Amino acid sequence: MAKYDYVPSPFMANSIVKWVDHRLPIFSMIDTQLIKYPAPRNLNYFWNFGSLAGVMLVIMILSGIFLAMNYNPSTAGAFDSVERIMRDVNYGWLIRYIHMNGASMFFIVVYIHMFRGLYYGSYKYPREILWWLGLLIFLAMMATAFMGYVLPWGQMSFWGATVITNLFSAFPIVGESIVLWLWGGFSVDNPTLNRFFALHYLLPFVIAGLVLLHLWALHVHGSNNPLGIDAKGPQDKIPFHPYYTAKDAFGLAVFLIFYGYFVFFSPYTLGHPDNWIPANPLVTPPHIVPEWYFLPFYAILRAVPDKLGGVLLMFGSIAILFLLPWLDTSRVRSARFRPVYKVFFWLFVVCCLALGWAGAMPAEGVPLFVGQVATIWYFAHFLVILPLLGWFERPLPLPASIAEPILGGGRAGVMAAGKPMEKA
Amino acid sequence: MAQPDSTTTAMGEGEGRKHPDGTTRRDFLYLASAAFAGTGAALTGWAFIHSMNPAADVLALASTEVNLQPIAPGQAITVTWRGKPVFVRHRTAEEIAKAKADDSAALPDPQPDSRRVQREQWLVLLGVCTHLGCVPLGQKPADSKGDYGGWFCPCHGSHYDTSGRIRRGPAPRNLEVPTYSFVNDSNIRIG
């Protein structure tokens, strides 16, 4: 990243601010990392989803803490305590709907955020660690959401927990002991529910820590952008505030309307009615499905008729994302300049949607077949297509700078036109 | 005049007394304290990890007695043992014959029927699919019993035969036979 001269915001001259900043440079941090922070001038709305994910994390932690004040983590009391939250606790229904649907919104936002990264090549040099931290956040989110779904102790809670913890029994030799250890008993039972609650409370704070590292890594080289080229100088950047604070705030408002629609008008669309039946360890519901955001992975699990094979493939489908920066051999980041990759990107999106559909269906006949084909495609995308494309694809010519396509080249007009990060 | 003892003045005690291979006493101290602290941390860590394993009271609740008298031939009951369902099936002569005949069939987890029962009319099984732990159907008269007349797991489609052996589907092993014993002719104790 090119160097930008930093001109402090006016509030930095305030004597109290100065006094504090001398001892704890928190205002400098806010000013340099949030207000004057130089961001590429061409970010589109796909760059809104990172801050939306941050807002979702805050909403989940706040609503969760208030739920926890009325929740009873025991097999005897959990289901009833959630009913009580719904019926008797003042605004309990609202807090629970916010939390329940918030999990889905969080995943929608994060999935878009991830596909944005795939489309614009944001995982490439020098952002590999940033990408990894994102994947760790994704894994921690999946663990959190999985354990949260167990807490209301309905049929889907119980059987989802049983099936998912049993995945570990697929590993040879140690598998059975791992499962007993996870359960703290011989089946999913009170000790399991208790520890899941403890971990469900803890993990979001671990996520918050990972988010800080994620942002730290982001701010070392700055954001990627729709063109995927590095900023060449001050004319390519604008200060984060007010440009992106305003843009993010507008995006947030639109998103909250979408979220609010589910919370107030359609709170159960994204859930499963079987979770209204209290957990019964002796009866498995005829058709177990995980929450929608796990369906693609569930489809991969079931695509293989072998137990260990299915489990390995499912974990592999995420592990492979860690290798993506090296599997994609093209040096061009943005799909805008990669005509062939662009096609395969959309095929990959279709592949993931097909997996999601197959995961929701009983594992037989057409859905099973679709799931198997899509599973092969998923892995082929990373292991065959991406490595080869880097060699065979002919990228389109890249613009000379970020400012060039917007301002039509000449650098003379640039400084005046966009109120860029000018020198003092 | 003698040289000042640079080993003690400049570098601090011990640091300078180098062995010919370049290591010092301090290296040893570092390694020894790191190893000591590391072992201590690992042992303490184990206490925390082990605290998540089944506790003494959970292990203690380990046996259940079942009265077989009310179960007519062809019927089955489900009891709970260690929080899990146990299937007790009173097999008909036909089912027994079928189970024995299939001893020689191609079984994914080969085991003769005789090794799976103590008295051949009574089949006692853990009602937990060996795939991912769902409870297979086949206990109630209206349930699907799968293509082999035993049990069918709806979760991912595993078929078990009249000996509880896996015949088709993703489950890798036969339904487990829990430890049990006949207290007398009409009662068993599981666990």
Ligand code: HEM
């Ligand atoms: C990463 C952030 C989080 C995610 C993705 C998440 C996800 C979930 C999900 C999917 C449920 C099940 C909702 C239902 O079906 O009713 C749930 C329940 C619950 N969560 Fe969270 N959660 C998060 C953070 C938190 C935090 C920080 C707490 C604080 C203690 C919390 C406390 C609870 C409680 C008490 C329940 C049970 C009540 C209920 O089922 O509505 N959650 N969570």
Ligand code: FES
């Ligand atoms: S749990 Fe029975 S087939 Fe998967």
